[in-house]
Amino acid sequence: MTAVLQVENLSKEYKQGSLSVLAVKDVSFSINPGEFVAIVGPSGSGKTTLLAMLATLLTPSSGSVNINGIDLSGMSEKQRSSYRRSDIGFTFQANNLIPYLTVLENVELMLRLNKDLSIQNAQKAVALIERLGLAAELHKMPNQLSGGQQQRVAIARALVHDPSLVLVDEPTASLDTERAFQVVETFTNMIHEQNKAGIMVTHDLRMVAFADKVIKMVDGEVQEILDTPEQISQLSIYGANPFTLNKALPIPSKPQVFQPAAI
Amino acid sequence: MPLYLTFKEIWRNRGRFLIFNMVIALITMLVLFVAALGSGLANANRQLIDKIDAELLAVQDNADLSLTASRLDETTLKDIRRINGVVSAGPIGLSSAALVVSSEEKVDISLIGVDPNQVGAPSLLSGSGLRNMRADQVVIDEKLAKKYNYALGSKITIRSVQGTEEELFSLTIVGITEEQQYFFQPSIFVPLNTWDEIRPQANPAARPSRPIFNVVAVKLDPSMDSAVISQRISSLVDKIEISDKESVIRAQPGYMEQQATINSQAGFALFIGMLVLGGFFQIQTLQKVPQIGMLKAIGASNRTVALAVFSQVILVTLIGVLMGTLLTFGLALGIPSNVPIRFTPQAVGLALASLLAIAPLGGIFSIRMATKVEPLIAMGL
Numbered sequence: 001m002t003a004v005l006q007v008e009n010l011s012k013e014y015k016q017g018s019l020s021v022l023a024v025k026d027v028s029f030s031i032n033p034g035e036f037v038a039i040v041g042p043s044g045s046g047k048t049t050l051l052a053m054l055a056t057l058l059t060p061s062s063g064s065v066n067i068n069g070i071d072l073s074g075m076s077e078k079q080r081s082s083y084r085r086s087d088i089g090f091t092f093q094a095n096n097l098i099p100y101l102t103v104l105e106n107v108e109l110m111l112r113l114n115k116d117l118s119i120q121n122a123q124k125a126v127a128l129i130e131r132l133g134l135a136a137e138l139h140k141m142p143n144q145l146s147g148g149q150q151q152r153v154a155i156a157r158a159l160v161h162d163p164s165l166v167l168v169d170e171p172t173a174s175l176d177t178e179r180a181f182q183v184v185e186t187f188t189n190m191i192h193e194q195n196k197a198g199i200m201v202t203h204d205l206r207m208v209a210f211a212d213k214v215i216k217m218v219d220g221e222v223q224e225i226l227d228t229p230e231q232i233s234q235l236s237i238y239g240a241n242p243f244t245l246n247k248a249l250p251i252p253s254k255p256q257v258f259q260p261a262a263i
Numbered sequence: 264m265p266l267y268l269t270f271k272e273i274w275r276n277r278g279r280f281l282i283f284n285m286v287i288a289l290i291t292m293l294v295l296f297v298a299a300l301g302s303g304l305a306n307a308n309r310q311l312i313d314k315i316d317a318e319l320l321a322v323q324d325n326a327d328l329s330l331t332a333s334r335l336d337e338t339t340l341k342d343i344r345r346i347n348g349v350v351s352a353g354p355i356g357l358s359s360a361a362l363v364v365s366s367e368e369k370v371d372i373s374l375i376g377v378d379p380n381q382v383g384a385p386s387l388l389s390g391s392g393l394r395n396m397r398a399d400q401v402v403i404d405e406k407l408a409k410k411y412n413y414a415l416g417s418k419i420t421i422r423s424v425q426g427t428e429e430e431l432f433s434l435t436i437v438g439i440t441e442e443q444q445y446f447f448q449p450s451i452f453v454p455l456n457t458w459d460e461i462r463p464q465a466n467p468a469a470r471p472s473r474p475i476f477n478v479v480a481v482k483l484d485p486s487m488d489s490a491v492i493s494q495r496i497s498s499l500v501d502k503i504e505i506s507d508k509e510s511v512i513r514a515q516p517g518y519m520e521q522q523a524t525i526n527s528q529a530g531f532a533l534f535i536g537m538l539v540l541g542g543f544f545q546i547q548t549l550q551k552v553p554q555i556g557m558l559k560a561i562g563a564s565n566r567t568v569a570l571a572v573f574s575q576v577i578l579v580t581l582i583g584v585l586m587g588t589l590l591t592f593g594l595a596l597g598i599p600s601n602v603p604i605r606f607t608p609q610a611v612g613l614a615l616a617s618l619l620a621i622a623p624l625g626g627i628f629s630i631r632m633a634t635k636v637e638p639l640i641a642m643g644l
Contacts, residue, residue: 048642048643051642052639052642055560055642057560057638057639057641057642058639078564081559081562081563081564081565082562082564083562084560084561084562085561085562085563086562088562090560090561090641092557092560092641092642093642093643094553094643095553095554095556095557095641096557098268098554098557098558099554100271100272100275100276101271101275105271109561110561110562112264112267113264113561113562113563113567114562115264141275157561169642
C-alpha cells in the first residue's frame with residue numbers, strides 16, 4: 001500500500017538571537033490511507049510544531065514531508081495555501097468556525113474556497129452534517145451550538161472537500177469527557193469509512209484508544225511508535241511516563257455514548 | 264468568495280454595521296452640508312459676475328481687481344470698444360440700496376447700472392428690457408419677483424441716501440431675469456444714467472456730468488485668441504487692469520478667505536471621517552485575527568482575505584454615504600431659502616468622491632493587518 005504521508009528526518013529549529021531551540025528532532029514516520037494516527041506528548045514536546053509542518057504552515061529546518069508523493073518543501077506560499085485548501089482537512093483546538101456563518105455555510109466554506117460548490121457537493125455537505133448527528137442544527141449559528149457540536153461541524157468541514165490527509169489539533173481540549181469521546185469516535189469512524197489518512201494531536205491519553213498508530217513524542221523527538229492494539233490499549237488505560245496527564249480521569253472502554261444518525 | 268464573506272458578515276451583524284453606517288452617514292451629512300454651504304456662500308458673492316456674458320472684466324489699474332474700489336469713465340469704455348477683437352464692452356455700476364416693499368419692510372438690494380444695449384445688461388426671462396440709458400425702469404431677479412409678487416409693469420420704490428437725506432425713487436419693472444445675487448443681496452438692474460442718479464452719494468451736487476462706473480465687461484470675438492486681445496487691451500488702454508471673471512471673483516475682499524475657511528472645515532470633516540473609518544475597520548480586523556488565521560490555515564489565500572476586508576470597507580462606506588446623502592437632501596428640503604446652502608452637482612460630486620476615496624485610505628491599514636495575520640495563529644503558535 002502506498003503511504004499517503006511520508007515524513008523523513010524532519011526537524012524544526014527556532015532561533016532567536018544567539019539562542020536556538022530544536023522543537024522537532026529528526027522525526028520519521030508514514031501513514032497509509034484509512035489509518036488514524038495519534039501524536040501524543042506533554043506540552044512542549046513538539047507535537048503541534050510537527051502538525052504545523054505537516055500542514056505546510058511551518059517550513060521545516062531539515063528533512064522532508066511527502067503527501068501523495070509530492071514533496072512539500074519546494075512549494076511557494078501560494079502553492080502551500082492551495083495545497084491546504086484542496087488536499088488537507090483541518091480542525092483546530094478553538095476558533096474553528098466562522099461566527100457569522102451557519103453550520104451548513106461553515107461546512108460549505110471549504111467547497112467555496114475550492115470553487116467546487118455544486119448541487120451535488122452541497123447535498124454531500126448536508127449528508128455529512130446529518131451523519132455527524134447535527135441534522136437539526138443545519139441552519140444554526142455557531143454560538144447556538146455546544147463545544148462538542150462545534151467540533152463535529154469542524155470535522156464535517158475538514159472532510160467535505162475529500163482531502164487525502166485530515167489533521168486534528170487537540171480536538172478534546174475544551175470538551176468534557178463524554179463529548180470528547182463522542183468527537184474522537186466520530187472522527188475515527190469517518191477516517192476509516194472514507195479511507196483518509198488522519199492525524200490527531202492530543203495530550204489526552206484516553207483518546208488514543210481510537211487510534212491505529214500512536215506516536216509518542218518527548219522533547220521534540222519520537223520516543224516510541226505504537227502500532228499494535230495491545231500497545232495502544234496499554235497506553236490508553238494506564239498512561240505512560242513521562243507524559244501521563246490524565247490518570248485521574250475516567251478510563252474508557254470503547255465508549256458508546258454517541259449514536260450518529262444513519263445516512 | 265470574498266464578497267460572500269462580506270455580505271454574510273454584514274447581514275448577520277447588521278445591528279452593529281447599521282450603527283457604523285449611521286456614523287458614516289453623519290460624516291457624509293457634515294461634509295455635504297459644509298460643501299453646500301461653501302458653494303452657497305460663493306454663489307451669493309459671485310452669481311452676478313458669473314452670469315455676465317463676457318470673457319474679460321476691466322477695472323481701474325490700482326484697485327487690486329476689487330470691483331467696488333474701481334472707478335472707470337466713459338473715455339476708458341470707448342477706448343476698450345475700439346480695440347480689435349472686442350465685440351462689445353459695457354459699463355457696470357455697482358452699489359447698494361434698499362427696496363421698499365411696504366412701509367414696514369425694506370430689503371437690501373444690489374443696485375446694478377448697465378448699458379441696455381451692451382454686454383452686462385441682464386438676459387431676460389420675460390419682459391421687454393430696459394429701453395434706454397435714462398429710463399425709470401428696472402429689471403429684477405426672479406427670486407425677488409416671486410417672493411414679493413412683483414409682475415411686469417409693477418412699480419417698485421428704491422430708497423437711497425443722497426447726502427444726508429433718504430430719497431425714494433419709483434421705477435417700473437420691465438423685465439425679469441434669473442436669480443443674480445451680489446454680496447448676498449438680490450440684484451436690481453437699472454440703466455446706467457438712472458443708476459448714477461439714484462445710487463447713494465455723499466454729495467449729489469458734485470456728481471460728474473457723465474456717470475462714473477466700476478467695471479467694464481468685455482465680450483470678445485470668439486474666433487480670436489482671448490489672451491492676445493487681453494494683452495492688446497492692456498497695452499492700448501491706460502490705467503486699467505484686465506482679467507478673466509474667475510480672477511476678479513477671487514480678488515474680491517473676503518471671498519478667498521471665506522472659501523478657504525469652508526474648505527478647511529470640509530477637509531477636517533473628511534480627515535475625521537478617514538480616522539473614524541480607519542479606526543473602526545482596524546478594531547474590526549483585530550477582533551477577527553483568530554478567524555483570519557483559521558481561514559488562512561484552511562487554505563484561504565491572502566488575496567481572498569484582503570478582498571474580503573476591502574469589499575467590506577467599500578460596501579459599508581457606500582451604504583453609509585448613500586444613507587447620509589439621502590438624509591442630507593431630505594433635511595435640505597426643510598431649510599429656509601435664505602440660508603446660503605446650495606447643492607451643485609460639482610460640489611456634491613466632489614464631496615461624495617472624496618468620502619468614497621477616504622474609505623480605502625482609512626481601510627488600508629486593516630487590509631495590511633489582515634494580510635499579515637499568520638495562519639499559525641489558528642494553532643496557537
